[in-house]
Amino acid sequence: MSNRREFISLLGAAAAAWPLAARAQQAQVPVIGVLGATSAQGFAAQLAAFRRGLNEAGFIEGRDVAIEYGWAEDHYERLPELAADLVRRQVAVIATIGGNAASAAAKAATRTIPVVFHGSVDPVEAGFVASLNRPGGNMTGVVTLNIDTGQKRLELIYELVPTASAIALLLNPTNTVVAEMQSKDLQTAARTLGVRLHLLYASDEHDFEPAFASLTHVRAAGLVIGTDGFLVSRSEQLAALTLRDKVPAIFQYRAFAEAGGLMSYGGSVTDSYRLSGIYTGRILKGEKPADLPVQQATKVELIINLKTAKALGITVPLPLLGRADEVIE
Helix, strand or coil: CHHHHHHHHHHHHHHHHHHHHHHHHHHCCCEEEEEECCCCCCCHHHHHHHHHHHHHCCCCECCCEEEEEEECCCCHHHHHHHHHHHHHCCCCEEEEECCHHHHHHHHHHCCCCCEEEEECCCCCCCCCCCCCCCCCCCEEEEECCCCCCHHHHHHHHHHHCCCCCEEEEEECCCCHHHHHHHHHHHHHHHHHHCCEEEEEECCCHHHHHHHHHHHHHCCCCCEEECCCHHHHHCHHHHHHHHHHCCCCEEECCHHHHHCCCCEEEEECHHHHHHHHHHHHHHHHCCCCHHHCCCEECCCEEEEEEHHHHHHCCCCCCHHHHHHCCEEEC
16 A cells, blocks of 8 residues: 555656656757748748758757747838847847848847848858858858849840840838849949849838839839849739739749749749758757858759740740740740
């Protein structure tokens, strides 16, 4: 009888201790802070690629790691406070999504918490790292070719409308550094091609209608949509507007062409954000950002929507079709 009472007593003590042990184990799970310039819905594909990278590094959300999300919902002025909140929560690492604005906010918020940035600007010029090979601080990450390929996007749209005398460039003025860089680069390319480049601006959805209405006034024969997190998150809406107004247009990611836009040309989402996830996992395992060279996602995709080309009355030259990674028919 005594042994039975002792057994029941031990069982009860174990049962009481179990929730405490479970909570202690859960508390040991590292927490990633994701700082996003846009929204989870607008960047669903990028988030999925980021999680794949984490999985490859041995971390599954909800099992090996927890993720706290801070989304600015396209209001870039909210990013500093969202970054500060992640710092107050003492997350193990901050990963940025949606470009330079989020990365700059993370940089300003902390010099100690590791930051994995994702963007298309030169991280040395932006002050994120000392050098690409030896970042030297608390930041490292992945750089895409989306700004470097901006001039190429202008050339591609001109290849489809070679009689154009004017082409428009749509930018988000609140993403100041990126907008200025793209404006400068594409103005140079436009002069080389002998066309006028008209700058249009949109920082929220209400700006889209006036911007597209002005295409007629400036007699732009084509449209290049600039690299920006907000604009990327509205890829489907922008594709629909270009179809409605019969505007030959090119953007950076395949989602635009898949939604009915004429062309996309830029870095691969699945490639670059997967690399961000892998780097985040490596830092969780103990590696230091200062010792992790900045990765450059070199995979570039050209997607042409032939169905849209036909609807716009555009004949795509065979050599250009041959260079496409994918043709949507």
